[in-house]
Amino acid sequence: MRIRPATAADSPVLQDIETAAGELFRSTGMDAIADDEPFPADVLARYAHDGRSWVAVDDDRPVGYLLVDLVDGNWHIEQVSVHPDHAGHGIGRALIDHVADEARRAGSPALTLTTFTEVPWNAPYYARCGFRALPDDEVTPGLRAVRATEAEHGLDRWPRVCMRREL
Numbered sequence: 001m002r003i004r005p006a007t008a009a010d011s012p013v014l015q016d017i018e019t020a021a022g023e024l025f026r027s028t029g030m031d032a033i034a035d036d037e038p039f040p041a042d043v044l045a046r047y048a049h050d051g052r053s054w055v056a057v058d059d060d061r062p063v064g065y066l067l068v069d070l071v072d073g074n075w076h077i078e079q080v081s082v083h084p085d086h087a088g089h090g091i092g093r094a095l096i097d098h099v100a101d102e103a104r105r106a107g108s109p110a111l112t113l114t115t116f117t118e119v120p121w122n123a124p125y126y127a128r129c130g131f132r133a134l135p136d137d138e139v140t141p142g143l144r145a146v147r148a149t150e151a152e153h154g155l156d157r158w159p160r161v162c163m164r165r166e167l
Helices: 008-028 031-035 041-049 091-105 123-128 141-152
Strands: 002-005 053-058 061-071 074-082 110-116 160-166
Touching: 002 091, 008 031, 008 041, 008 053, 008 061, 008 074, 041 053, 053 091, 061 091, 061 141, 074 091, 074 141, 091 110, 110 123, 110 141, 123 160, 141 160
Parallel strands: 074 110
Antiparallel strands: 002 053, 053 061, 061 074, 110 160
């Protein structure tokens, strides 16, 4: 497996990965998450153009991807998805570690993300990847804004948390 920057041409495959990965949420009773549309191709292309998207590839075909935003001076993982056919092989962790190295070189003090607390491949997984849940008094203004946007999209129907991994 190799990790490389995403390209705009990868966008349709990334959408397929997100749709397939979303299906796993049905097993937790979170059908609304499974039914959610993936990022539009133009949004994925913008992440690629801006150098904020990486893909894990098998024979140069993406099998997982990660998107980042900049939030309060930290690289914020907006999305990380691995196709279920390739799950359980460390691809998500490899993407996270790759981006951590990139963020460190760019001078970011930490990686942040928001995620579901009770989904095994969300908060518990990220804790194993070196993230810690942030208590409310450590949630930055930018992360509060991310959470407010998530709430507007109905994600607060299930418990969520902000997490941070020091670099």
